Amino acid sequence: GENVEQHPSTLSVQEGDSAVIKCTYSDSASNYFPWYKQELGKGPQLIIDIRSNVGEKKDQRIAVTLNKTAKHFSLHITETQPEDSAVYFCAASTADTGNQFYFGTGTSLTVIP
């Protein structure tokens, strides 16, 4: 099955700096890569996703890049704010109905004011 690795496990940045979280996957059949943000006491929330036919996607301060050849994808947060502090999860899946997501182990991001 799919194996998703995520680094780093913890990340601290100063407010206004950028944060980058990296993931690798093993199954070349994976073609859908969502990112989730989990705030304390809440369920994970989808913040951005990318499909394998796209190399980069941006939504305001958040961007995701995908390198299919190397089987890795990254989340980039620019101009970080304290409210960006949370645990972030990457995941990989095929887009087929019912197929599960394989989650990374999470990155705890702290933005220091």
Place this chain on the structure above:
Amino acid sequence: DTAVSQTPKYLVTQMGNDKSIKCEQNLGHDTMYWYKQDSKKFLKIMFSYNNKELIINETVPNRFSPKSPDKAHLNLHINSLELGDSAVYFCASRLGGGKGYTFGSGTRLTVV
């Protein structure tokens, strides 16, 4: 108008008891899931149902039994609770075609 709702939010119970967690989604999604999140935040899939049919059943003790009365509901029943069952359990749903999950807010189960 909560999209995926779980009840209860907190559950504290003694070892050996039987308990249930309920999940309902009003998104019209076809597939529902149960995930377990341990103290290290790792998300591990337990079960998945597609249109009331079980499609994923990971290596989970048979003390855990999911039930899906219709495609909007997926409940989780746990028999003979053990200390190691303490975790946060998340229900999620997904629409076919490759969009992401919508998660519920979780049920924090504490077995004492």
